[in-house]
Amino acid sequence: MHITPTQLTQLSHDILAAYGFTPEHQKSITHTLVTAQQDQCHSHGAWRLLGLIDTLKHGKISATATPTITQDVGSIVKIDAHMGSATTAFSVGLPRLIEKAQQNGIALLAINHCVHFSALWVEIEQLTQAGLIAINSTPSHAWVAPAGSTKPLLGTNPLGFGFPRINPQEPYVFDFATSATARGEIQLHHRHGTQMPEGLAIDAQGNPTTDPAAAMQGAMLTFGGHKGSAISTMVELLAGIAIGDMTSQESMAFADGTPTLPYGGEIIIAIDPKILLGDDWTAHQQRSEDFLNQFNASGARLPSQRRFKARAQNQQQGYIELDDNLYADLQNLLTLAN
Amino acid sequence: MHITPTQLTQLSHDILAAYGFTPEHQKSITHTLVTAQQDQCHSHGAWRLLGLIDTLKHGKISATATPTITQDVGSIVKIDAHMGSATTAFSVGLPRLIEKAQQNGIALLAINHCVHFSALWVEIEQLTQAGLIAINSTPSHAWVAPAGSTKPLLGTNPLGFGFPRINPQEPYVFDFATSATARGEIQLHHRHGTQMPEGLAIDAQGNPTTDPAAAMQGAMLTFGGHKGSAISTMVELLAGIAIGDMTSQESMAFADGTPTLPYGGEIIIAIDPKILLGDDWTAHQQRSEDFLNQFNASGARLPSQRRFKARAQNQQQGYIELDDNLYADLQNLLTLAN
Numbered sequence: 001m002h003i004t005p006t007q008l009t010q011l012s013h014d015i016l017a018a019y020g021f022t023p024e025h026q027k028s029i030t031h032t033l034v035t036a037q038q039d040q041c042h043s044h045g046a047w048r049l050l051g052l053i054d055t056l057k058h059g060k061i062s063a064t065a066t067p068t069i070t071q072d073v074g075s076i077v078k079i080d081a082h083m084g085s086a087t088t089a090f091s092v093g094l095p096r097l098i099e100k101a102q103q104n105g106i107a108l109l110a111i112n113h114c115v116h117f118s119a120l121w122v123e124i125e126q127l128t129q130a131g132l133i134a135i136n137s138t139p140s141h142a143w144v145a146p147a148g149s150t151k152p153l154l155g156t157n158p159l160g161f162g163f164p165r166i167n168p169q170e171p172y173v174f175d176f177a178t179s180a181t182a183r184g185e186i187q188l189h190h191r192h193g194t195q196m197p198e199g200l201a202i203d204a205q206g207n208p209t210t211d212p213a214a215a216m217q218g219a220m221l222t223f224g225g226h227k228g229s230a231i232s233t234m235v236e237l238l239a240g241i242a243i244g245d246m247t248s249q250e251s252m253a254f255a256d257g258t259p260t261l262p263y264g265g266e267i268i269i270a271i272d273p274k275i276l277l278g279d280d281w282t283a284h285q286q287r288s289e290d291f292l293n294q295f296n297a298s299g300a301r302l303p304s305q306r307r308f309k310a311r312a313q314n315q316q317q318g319y320i321e322l323d324d325n326l327y328a329d330l331q332n333l334l335t336l337a338n
Numbered sequence: 339m340h341i342t343p344t345q346l347t348q349l350s351h352d353i354l355a356a357y358g359f360t361p362e363h364q365k366s367i368t369h370t371l372v373t374a375q376q377d378q379c380h381s382h383g384a385w386r387l388l389g390l391i392d393t394l395k396h397g398k399i400s401a402t403a404t405p406t407i408t409q410d411v412g413s414i415v416k417i418d419a420h421m422g423s424a425t426t427a428f429s430v431g432l433p434r435l436i437e438k439a440q441q442n443g444i445a446l447l448a449i450n451h452c453v454h455f456s457a458l459w460v461e462i463e464q465l466t467q468a469g470l471i472a473i474n475s476t477p478s479h480a481w482v483a484p485a486g487s488t489k490p491l492l493g494t495n496p497l498g499f500g501f502p503r504i505n506p507q508e509p510y511v512f513d514f515a516t517s518a519t520a521r522g523e524i525q526l527h528h529r530h531g532t533q534m535p536e537g538l539a540i541d542a543q544g545n546p547t548t549d550p551a552a553a554m555q556g557a558m559l560t561f562g563g564h565k566g567s568a569i570s571t572m573v574e575l576l577a578g579i580a581i582g583d584m585t586s587q588e589s590m591a592f593a594d595g596t597p598t599l600p601y602g603g604e605i606i607i608a609i610d611p612k613i614l615l616g617d618d619w620t621a622h623q624q625r626s627e628d629f630l631n632q633f634n635a636s637g638a639r640l641p642s643q644r645r646f647k648a649r650a651q652n653q654q655q656g657y658i659e660l661d662d663n664l665y666a667d668l669q670n671l672l673t674l675a676n
Contacts, residue, residue, distance in 0.1 A: 074442030075413045076613060104412030106446045106607070110614060133580055149638035153629070161568070163575045172575065174568040224562025230499070230512040230641050231569075233633075237501045237510065241626040242471055242611045244618055249629070269444070269607070273580045275414060276448060280582055288579040291491070291587070295571075300487035303568050 001327055002319040008046060009034050011330060018337035019053055021063040028087035032122045037320050040310035043184045044119040047326050051261055052085075052117055053333055060260040061085065061115040067092040075100050075107040078243070081114035086138070086266055089114050090123050097270050098130045105275035109268040110243035116140065116262045120160030121175035121304065127270050128162040128171035136160045137239045138266040141255065142248040144179045145219035147229035150206030152219040155248030155262065156183055157235035164273075166289055174303035178232040180221045186212050239267040339665055340657040346384060347372050349668060356675035357391055359401040366425035370456045375658050378648035381522050382457040385664050389599055390423075390455055391671055398598040399423065399453040405430040413438050413445040416581070419452035424476070424604055427452050428461050435608050436468045443613035447606040448581035454478065454600045458498030459513035459642065465608050466500040466509035474498045475577045476604040479593065480586040482517045483557035485567035488544030490557040493586030493600065494521055495573035502611075504627055512641035516570040518559045524550050577605040 003011075012030040021029070029052065037045030055061045065084030069077065069092070077096045081089035089111045100107035120136050127134035140155030160175040177183075181200045189196050190212035201215035202208055209215050222228035240247045245265025246254065254263050274281050295302050314320050341349075350368040359367070367390065375383030393399045403422030407415065407430070415434045419427035427449045438445035458474050465472035478493030498513040515521075519538045527534050528550035539553035540546055547553050560566035578585045583603025584592065592601050612619050633640050652658050 071614075074613065075445070076443035078614070104442060105414035106444055107413070108444045108609065108614075133576065146633055146636075146638040149633065149636040151632070151636035151638075153632055153636065153638075161572045163572075163580075172571070174565075174572070176565050176568065178565075223565050226641070227512075227514050227516075227561050227566070229638070230514065233510070233630075233640075234499045234501075234512070236629065237626060238471065238609075241622050241629070242501075242609065242614055244615050244622050247625070247629050271446065271576075271580065275412065276409075276416070276446075276580055277582050284579050284582050287585070288575060291574065291579070291585050292571075294489070294491055295484055295487065298484075298487040298489035298491065300484040300489075300491075300567070302571075303564070 001322050001324050003322045003327070004319050005034055005038060008037060008320060008322065011334070012046065012049060015049055015053070015330060015334050015337070016063075018334055019056055019063060022066070024066070024091070025063060025085050025088050028091045029085050032087050032118045035122050036119050037322065038311055038314050039307040040314070040321065041119065041307060042323070043182065046322060046330065048117050049333065050329060055115060055117075055260040058258040058260045060255065060258065060263060069093070069096070070112070072096060075104045076110070077107070078110045078112065080112045083113055083115065083263070086111055086114035086116050087118070087122075090266075090268070093268075094126060097268060098127070098132065101132050101270035101272045102275070106269065106271045109270070111266040111268075112243060112245050114264070114266060116264070116266065119175055120158050121162070121173050121307075123268065124160045124162035124173050124175065125171060127268075128164040128173065129168050131164050131272070131274065133164065133271040133273060134160070134162045134268065136266060136268040137235045138262070139236050139240045139246065139248040139251060139264050140262040141252040143183055143220050144222055144232065145202065146233065147222060147226040150202055150219060153249060154178075154222065154229070154232045154236060155251070156220070157232045157248065159231065159235065163288065164285070165292070166285060170304075170308045172292060172302060172304075176223075178222055178228055178235060180223045180228070183220070186215050186220070190216065239265055243267055339660050339662050341660045341665070342657050343372055343376060346375060346658060346660065349672070350384065350387060353387055353391070353668060353672050353675070354401075356672055357394055357401060360404070362404070362429070363401060363423050363426050366429045367423050370425050370460045373460050374457050375660065376649055376652050377645040378652070378659065379457065379645060380661070381520065384660065384668065386455050387671065388667060393453060393455075393598040396596040396598045398593065398596065398601060407431070407434070408450070410434060413442045414448070415445070416448045416450065418450050421451055421453065421601070424449055424452035424454050425456070428604075428606070431606075432464060435606060436465070436470065439470050439608035439610045440613070444607065444609045447608070449604040449606075450581060450583050452602070452604060454602070454604065457513055458496050459500070459511050459645075461606065462498045462500035462511050462513065463509060465606075466502040466511065467506055469502050469610070469612065471502065471609040471611060472498070472500045472606065474604060474606040475573045476600070477574050477578045477584065477586040477589060477602050478600040479590040481521060481558050482560055482570065483540065484571065485560060485564040488540055488557060491587060492516075492560065492567070492570045492574060493589070494558070495570045495586065497569065497573065501626065502623070503630070504623060508642075508646045510630060510640060510642075514561075516560055516566055516573060518561045518566070521558070524553050524558070528554065577603055581605060
């Protein structure tokens with residue numbers, strides 16, 4: 001079906017309000033989900049509302065938490081989300097992160113005790129639009145075995161990066177799981193009864209498997225072998241331990257067998273190239289354009305280009321594609337709440 | 339043959355002095371090469387002196403440059419290496435980077451106009467020994483094609499990361515090329531007339547190849563497909579463009595057909611967990627120990643453990659393994675200079 005961004009925004013607000021989410025949570029969560037839906041990134045779009053409400057029902061997210069700044073010193077800002085959505089805590093920390101990056105050249109925002117449910121790139125884009133370079137990451141649930149092991153010690157641990165381009169609407173942005181595939185892909189194969197490609201997972205005995213059920217009993221693998229494994233471990237240390245928050249193992253223990261969303265910390269680093277380069281930034285940014293323009297010319301697609309294209313198309317046509325069943329599920333969610 | 343660290347240090351100093359390198363360059367370069375040799379990382383050890391002197395003969399490194407601090411504001415330090423070795427510039431910038439990280443929680447050291455020739459982990463370890471978390475990276479020469487392309491737009495672009503562990507001698511450290519293999523591995527296959535494993539390179543027509551000669555005419559691939567390609571591109575943008583220095587393409591153009599070492603910039607980010615966590619750092623660091631100790635217990639080897647083992651063994655036995663031919667080459671280098 002077709003739905004306008006305004007309609008989808010209203011529906012998301014209504015659902016969240018019906019389940020007691022504060023206006024701040026309604027706003028930040030809806031912004032993230034509608035952006036993902038508009039970008040035709042269905043796996044991170046409106047259907048995440050189902051998981052979010054499920055998480056609420058299991059008591060693993062707070063609908064009414066107000067994030068508080070717990071530290072603001074030097075180039076560091078720390079926010080306690082008090083078990084609320086990461087998106088709301090990010091909104092609270094963002095202005096201070098931008099200020100500090102613009103003042104000191106580099107700054108770090110740590111979000112504690114937050115629930116993660118969607119894409120990192122939505123945050124990255126808010127930083128590139130402020131002219132900043134950004135890196136963000138978060139642990140998740142321990143579903144992924146490090147290279148050489150059969151034990152799931154790591155999360156899918158997404159890593160986001162953004163670099164401002166001259167067209168602010170199309171920064172260089174990537175945001176990917178450091179696992180070889182997304183958890184949702186395995187779940188999708190399981191639901192459809194299809195086999196997975198090779199190299200993505202192992203069974204409970206540590207043998208390679210293409211069977212989604214066996215994979216969910218076993219462990220997912222990291223992308224890129226021992227190198228991806230190292231990067232995923234870095235995410236646990238940097239976005240978990242170093243900010244005093246959970247590892248993916250601890251997040252999973254906290255979920256306590258419920259199918260709830262990852263809970264823990266997030267780290268966001270912002271760098272202001274105008275502090276590093278002053279007036280020379282303009283010339284160097286032009287060099288980055290020349291560099292990146294070669295990618296497309298040589299057949300490589302830059303990360304996010306498919307999203308940007310979908311976004312432009314959806315903005316032009318004035319509506320977003322939404323799965324009929326999902327719309328029914330969302331309406332149902334609303335009915336059940338009222 | 340066996341050589342004591344003292345003897346190898348002296349030999350390296352003598353060679354560098356004979357070719358006119360200043361005492362500061364002698365010291366920093368030797369420290370890096372002897373550390374790598376001691377860790378039995380032969381590819382980054384004493385034999386790099388041959389490439390260094392070759393680079394000097396081609397006029398692509400300065401033996402007498404004195405690095406200068408060009409910016410020291412907020413959480414940023416910039417050093418101009420003036421075409422000297424990156425190791426020397428790092429030594430000059432390190433105290434200020436540590437101070438800023440300890441003061442502001444996060445800080446960034448940018449090195450410009452430096453020649454790169456060895457391992458990033460030697461620098462990382464100096465930061466973990468100061469109790470800091472560290473990330474560093476540098477572009478190299480454009481030998482690597484991004485995913486989906488046949489054109490070498492990227493360097494081997496190593497990425498280093500370190501996290502301080504309770505035993506300061508064995509931090510969590512990784513340092514790897516974001517290419518699927520190291521350039522030196524391909525050169526080694528070429529020299530030995532052996533075929534390479536699959537998946538590492540393409541020929542000039544963009545077809546997969548295991549022939550090292552065809553690979554050197556074509557392009558290397560990134561590790562981990564489009565994700566590794568994205569990370570390698572991040573390195574070009576962050577450690578090249580954002581600090582106003584060369585991309586790997588530009589470094590290669592600067593080499594102008596000579597087999598000289600990469601020239602350009604390097605970025606080092608340091609984070610002080612004691613600022614992020616205060617007194618709680620001790621407890622959280624213990625959690626990281628518990629987390630990392632599970633890796634070995636479950637069959638996964640942590641990055642650098644092989645190096646640490648070799649280092650301990652070499653320290654205990656009091657000598658380092660050095661290839662006889664390499665020793666002869668080094669002696670020859672010394673004779674030729676005098």
